[in-house]
Amino acid sequence: MTTLQQQYNVPPSPxxxxxxxxxQLNQKISQARFETKQLYNQIDKIKGKIQDTTLTDCxxxxxxxxxxxxxxxxxxxxxxxNNKIADFKWSADSKTILSCSQDxxxxxxxxxxxxxxxxxxxxxxxxxxxAYSPNSKMVASAGLTNNCTIYSIxxxxxxxxxxxxxxxHTVGISQCEFLNNQEILTASGDMTCKxxxxxxxxxxxxxxxxxGDVLSMNVNRNNNTSFVTGSSDGYTRVFDIRSTAKTNLTSxxxxxNSDVTSxxxxxxxxxxxxxSDDGVIRxxxxxxxxxxxxxxxxxxLHDVQLKQSNQTAFFNQQNNNxxxxxISPNFYQKAQQPHGMLGSPGLYNSNGSSTHNxxxxxxxxxxxxxxDSSGVTSLDFxxxxxxxxxxxxxxxxxxxxxxxNEIVGKLEGHSNRVTKVATSPNGFGVxxxxxxxxxxxxxxxxx
Amino acid sequence: xxQPSTPILAGQPNNPKLNQIQQKLLTLKLKRINELNTNLxxxxxxDRIYASNASYLTINYVTNTKDYTIPEVWGSLNPGENxxxxxxxxxxxxxxxxxxxxxxxxxxxxxxxx
Numbered sequence: 001m002t003t004l005q006q007q008y009n010v011p012p013s014p015x016x017x018x019x020x021x022x023x024q025l026n027q028k029i030s031q032a033r034f035e036t037k038q039l040y041n042q043i044d045k046i047k048g049k050i051q052d053t054t055l056t057d058c059x060x061x062x063x064x065x066x067x068x069x070x071x072x073x074x075x076x077x078x079x080x081x082n083n084k085i086a087d088f089k090w091s092a093d094s095k096t097i098l099s100c101s102q103d104x105x106x107x108x109x110x111x112x113x114x115x116x117x118x119x120x121x122x123x124x125x126x127x128x129x130x131a132y133s134p135n136s137k138m139v140a141s142a143g144l145t146n147n148c149t150i151y152s153i154x155x156x157x158x159x160x161x162x163x164x165x166x167x168x169h170t171v172g173i174s175q176c177e178f179l180n181n182q183e184i185l186t187a188s189g190d191m192t193c194k195x196x197x198x199x200x201x202x203x204x205x206x207x208x209x210x211x212g213d214v215l216s217m218n219v220n221r222n223n224n225t226s227f228v229t230g231s232s233d234g235y236t237r238v239f240d241i242r243s244t245a246k247t248n249l250t251s252x253x254x255x256x257n258s259d260v261t262s263x264x265x266x267x268x269x270x271x272x273x274x275x276s277d278d279g280v281i282r283x284x285x286x287x288x289x290x291x292x293x294x295x296x297x298x299x300x301l302h303d304v305q306l307k308q309s310n311q312t313a314f315f316n317q318q319n320n321n322x323x324x325x326x327i328s329p330n331f332y333q334k335a336q337q338p339h340g341m342l343g344s345p346g347l348y349n350s351n352g353s354s355t356h357n358x359x360x361x362x363x364x365x366x367x368x369x370x371x372d373s374s375g376v377t378s379l380d381f382x383x384x385x386x387x388x389x390x391x392x393x394x395x396x397x398x399x400x401x402x403x404x405n406e407i408v409g410k411l412e413g414h415s416n417r418v419t420k421v422a423t424s425p426n427g428f429g430v431x432x433x434x435x436x437x438x439x440x441x442x443x444x445x446x447x
Numbered sequence: 448x449x450q451p452s453t454p455i456l457a458g459q460p461n462n463p464k465l466n467q468i469q470q471k472l473l474t475l476k477l478k479r480i481n482e483l484n485t486n487l488x489x490x491x492x493x494d495r496i497y498a499s500n501a502s503y504l505t506i507n508y509v510t511n512t513k514d515y516t517i518p519e520v521w522g523s524l525n526p527g528e529n530x531x532x533x534x535x536x537x538x539x540x541x542x543x544x545x546x547x548x549x550x551x552x553x554x555x556x557x558x559x560x561x
Contacts, residue, residue, distance in 0.1 A: 022470055025473040026473065029480060035484050046491065
């Protein structure tokens, strides 16, 4: 420090040199800022050019699905937990299901018979997520203890032991998922995701790009190397663990000001869907780097709300019809108008302004505040991706026609909030879990 | 470009220590902006396909993948093809048990008699 002072003690040159250097810096900064502005403009221009249509507009020629014709019936009700089911995962061979509940147990179910195969008592009941390794020999649990515990399981019920406990997150872990039989990913409220090596028992990569709690994570099962996350900062980001760049971030989309509570890869691994706390599901394509569709429950149900004075009464009334058949007989046809795309220009022209004048009303959002507050908790697709299952906090599991942007049914049967929906890897079964401590397995029936 | 003056520097325009701190801050600022610009350039140079193209690829995937939940497009499964419906005997027994136990609900409509 003294040397520096000595150096600058000789007036007046240091000050003038310093200020001229500062001038230069300031000039460079203003140039760089100008460049940033130009770059933003160019990106906006390109994105505007790329985003020439929506998936719904492109699907105009495709026939709508009949809402009475969705072939999904309950084939199993998995009972055994005695508290809210937090999470479940299918095994890679679709033969078993792993579930975790706040009763402090992981249970492995035989998906065909509905019998329990194994039960693993947890150290802490505050579990938020569980994971099933591809070879079905390991399971993992993670939650509010900030730890991710890996258990090794054998064929016999007594054959279970803790392999390793990964400690490193400073806040609860919201989601964990195996990448392969050696590595597991965790997403946490401490704004990071971490990749852990099981055999070495240590963290290998840390993903730091989020500015808020990471609330959801999903691995791309087409390549098992990339994963998508949703965060309370309103962003959804796609990471690739193979990336050699400074950051593993490959794509990033600003979803909105509400929490991104679920993020899921589409079946082909080329697009992602996000569900947020405002009840809107958005589709982003990774090839074109833009939003392709928007599924809004509020606007789709608005017609119904006008006809039914009480929304809750309507859903209760529907409950009776749905216990044996998950598909709405006639009601959802009404709900199909308007389509979820509020921004779609065709909507206003084709349907006429008289029926849709509510869109121009400034109080539209207020009228729907009840529906708007219903966040999306979980998302998944049928085998082809034509049907999108979406769990809403207040409305259960609703089935969307992914291409036509229409509601085609509902998986009805749970008596409390549905926490998660997931299709089996072989595509034949759909499982839903609920706060009513049961899980339901739905599958196509033979005619 | 006028030199920005902070309240600290206002009274001591030629304070060398402060000048140096300010220089460091400006250098850091410039570095940050340049990093942002590099990222933006990468983003700009990213290969993108048109949304219409991506939509058609997605539609193509959806319409060419078998899905038995939509019988009007793909028809229905032949008996024995669905692994989750291959165990009527066990399920029958289970239903009976649940009826005896009085805890059965929602299972009534799940069995199809062939």
